[in-house]
Amino acid sequence: xxxxxxxxxxxxxxxxxxxxxxxxxxxxxxxxxxxxxxxxxxxxxxxxxxxxxxxxxxxxxxxxxxxxxxxxx
Numbered sequence: 001x002x003x004x005x006x007x008x009x010x011x012x013x014x015x016x017x018x019x020x021x022x023x024x025x026x027x028x029x030x031x032x033x034x035x036x037x038x039x040x041x042x043x044x045x046x047x048x049x050x051x052x053x054x055x056x057x058x059x060x061x062x063x064x065x066x067x068x069x070x071x072x073x
Contacts, residue, residue, distance in 0.1 A: 011016035
């Protein structure tokens with residue numbers, strides 16, 4: 001079981017990256033957003049954004065939801 005100290009340390013480690021801080025700031029301003037749009041807004045590639053979002057999610061700072069349009073694109 002993860003202690004409160006471990007959770008805090010994970011959150012602080014996630015926040016120690018400038019890309020992740022920019023991601024959180026963008027989400028704070030706009031709220032929910034699609035990864036592709038967020039990548040364009042921040043000027044970073046989707047693979048890199050996914051990496052940073054995963055770290056933020058693991059730290060409990062963001063959550064995600066998979067949405068697939070009816071046309072499958």
